[in-house]
Amino acid sequence: MAEKKKKILIVDDEEHIRFLYSEELADEGYDVITADSGYQLLEKIEKEKPDLIVLDIKMVDYNGLDLLQDIRNKYYDLPVVLCTAYDTFKEDMKSIAADHYVIKSFDLTELKNKIATALEAQVPED
Amino acid sequence: MFAEEINPDNVTSADIVVGIPSYNEAASIAYPTSRAAEGLIQYFSHKKGVIINCDNNSTDGTRDVFLNTPTEVPKIYISTPPGVKGKGNNFRNLFRKVLELGAESVVVVDADLKSITPHWIRHLGEPLDQEFGFVAPLYVRHKYDGTITNSIAYPMTRAVYGRRVRQPIGGDFGFSGRMAEIYQTSAMWTEAISQFGIDIWMTTLAMNNGIPICQAFMGRPKIHKPKDPGADLGPMFRQVVGTIFEMMISYAPFWRRVKWSKPTAIYGFGLGEVEMPPPVNVDQAKLYQKMVEGFDDKLDLWRQVFTEEVFHKLGEIRTFSPDRFDFPTHLWAKVLYDMAVAYKKQADGDKDALVESLIPLYYGKTLAFVKKTEQMSIQQAEEFIENECMVFEETKPYLIERWPV
Numbered sequence: 001m002a003e004k005k006k007k008i009l010i011v012d013d014e015e016h017i018r019f020l021y022s023e024e025l026a027d028e029g030y031d032v033i034t035a036d037s038g039y040q041l042l043e044k045i046e047k048e049k050p051d052l053i054v055l056d057i058k059m060v061d062y063n064g065l066d067l068l069q070d071i072r073n074k075y076y077d078l079p080v081v082l083c084t085a086y087d088t089f090k091e092d093m094k095s096i097a098a099d100h101y102v103i104k105s106f107d108l109t110e111l112k113n114k115i116a117t118a119l120e121a122q123v124p125e126d
Numbered sequence: 127m128f129a130e131e132i133n134p135d136n137v138t139s140a141d142i143v144v145g146i147p148s149y150n151e152a153a154s155i156a157y158p159t160s161r162a163a164e165g166l167i168q169y170f171s172h173k174k175g176v177i178i179n180c181d182n183n184s185t186d187g188t189r190d191v192f193l194n195t196p197t198e199v200p201k202i203y204i205s206t207p208p209g210v211k212g213k214g215n216n217f218r219n220l221f222r223k224v225l226e227l228g229a230e231s232v233v234v235v236d237a238d239l240k241s242i243t244p245h246w247i248r249h250l251g252e253p254l255d256q257e258f259g260f261v262a263p264l265y266v267r268h269k270y271d272g273t274i275t276n277s278i279a280y281p282m283t284r285a286v287y288g289r290r291v292r293q294p295i296g297g298d299f300g301f302s303g304r305m306a307e308i309y310q311t312s313a314m315w316t317e318a319i320s321q322f323g324i325d326i327w328m329t330t331l332a333m334n335n336g337i338p339i340c341q342a343f344m345g346r347p348k349i350h351k352p353k354d355p356g357a358d359l360g361p362m363f364r365q366v367v368g369t370i371f372e373m374m375i376s377y378a379p380f381w382r383r384v385k386w387s388k389p390t391a392i393y394g395f396g397l398g399e400v401e402m403p404p405p406v407n408v409d410q411a412k413l414y415q416k417m418v419e420g421f422d423d424k425l426d427l428w429r430q431v432f433t434e435e436v437f438h439k440l441g442e443i444r445t446f447s448p449d450r451f452d453f454p455t456h457l458w459a460k461v462l463y464d465m466a467v468a469y470k471k472q473a474d475g476d477k478d479a480l481v482e483s484l485i486p487l488y489y490g491k492t493l494a495f496v497k498k499t500e501q502m503s504i505q506q507a508e509e510f511i512e513n514e515c516m517v518f519e520e521t522k523p524y525l526i527e528r529w530p531v
Contacts, residue, residue, distance in 0.1 A: 121386035123288040
């Protein structure tokens with residue numbers, strides 16, 4: 001039986017980013033869904049049950065680092081990769097609740113590597 | 127029965143305990159005691175709180191200073207018998223008392239803390255009401271404060287057990303009553319754990335028992351008695367690192383299945399501007415000298431412990447001058463992994479000698495870290511440490527391959 005595709009939720013308020021990431025990550029074999037803001041994000045996660053979230057930080061109406069805290073408090077081990085144009089958010093301690101922090105680039109190699117690592121990460125429950 | 131117990135208010139039950147372990151801390155214990163009391167009043171007035179000083183039968187008047195510190199919260203003093211020392215032994219008493227009292231939440235803080243505020247009690251205690259069973263601190267520390275944590279305890283626990291706890295031996299923790307029971311009933315106890323190995327033991331047990339872990343931001347630096355990394359380490363290095371290696375033996379079936387690492391939840395924001403820590407001066411010449419002396423002294427032992435590749439590379443770094451000294455992270459990871467393997471294979475009596483043989487190399491690694499991060503801010507040094515941790519994780523297959531099954 002074929003292994004089920006991993007589902008990635010991309011949260012970014014920029015349409016061209018959502019489009020680019022969707023295309024490239026689908027080519028990598030992932031099932032990709034998107035959200036254009038943090039609005040009702042937890043409900044969306046509950047409904048869609050993604051295996052990993054790619055989360056922008058600086059969105060018009062939402063701060064990704066605050067959304068990250070909400071996600072981490074409810075979904076202890078759900079992998080989250082922060083993806084932002086800004087290096088400076090690393091100085092915010094909230095960012096360490098993310099699995100990885102990637103600077104946005106048209107070359108998605110690092111993002112893809114961090115996604116693969118985060119999905120592979122495994123801590124036994126027993 | 128404890129060797130000594132003084133319970134002036136006859137407390138027989140509690141919801142939340144603040145524990146303060148001590149040995150001869152008469153000069154400092156009043157401050158964390160009064161701050162702890164304020165924290166309990168301000169943030170846990172809805173709970174029955176008590177402060178417990180778990181002491182090593184201090185001879186400098188610690189007991190009287192603690193009991194006479196004015197607090198609106200009851201206090202209990204318990205002690206090990208005369209001659210029985212060790213922070214771990216203090217904690218063992220604390221676990222017993224916590225279970226006797228039926229407390230569901232426990233916060234422990236060091237007796238020499240100068241920077242504690244009532245917020246610390248809140249941030250280490252509140253997550254325990256939200257299903258977290260273990261709360262580790264997050265402080266802003268100077269980049270040269272806590273070098274055993276930065277170069278050994280954090281990268282090793284992260285890579286081996288797969289959970290990113292930045293301060294696994296911070297000394298200030300929160301844990302649940304359930305966790306106290308796990309600690310109390312754990313069959314794993316050594317002389318090292320009864321001393322300074324206790325902190326890493328507590329953190330590692332939480333990681334290996336599936337306990338949800340949270341890191342709480344303290345907002346202020348940990349101001350205690352930081353030491354120059356080049357100063358003598360005392361028995362602490364052997365007890366902490368020995369405990370790390372000892373626990374790797376017990377928990378191998380778990381960590382061999384761990385791949386990469388995962389973050390924890392973070393708690394405790396909104397504290398306003400973060401205060402910067404005081405500087406820590408480093409005597410680089412002393413670090414280099416101690417490393418070189420170790421090479422002369424430990425070479426034969428290292429030849430038996432390390433793989434040929436690692437031993438050869440150590441020989442190479444020995445030739446680096448102080449100005450150009452470097453200790454690559456992947457080599458340091460392999461040094462620690464090789465030593466962990468040797469520790470497992472070693473007969474009981476010689477294990478301390480193995481761990482202590484690491485000390486000169488630790489000095490060398492510390493020197494390399496200091497040189498690399500000299501021009502870096504604290505945040506940049508933190509990123510550097512995170513990158514080092516990734517190297518440890520990437521090198522883990524080497525450990526798994528070498529680990530005797």
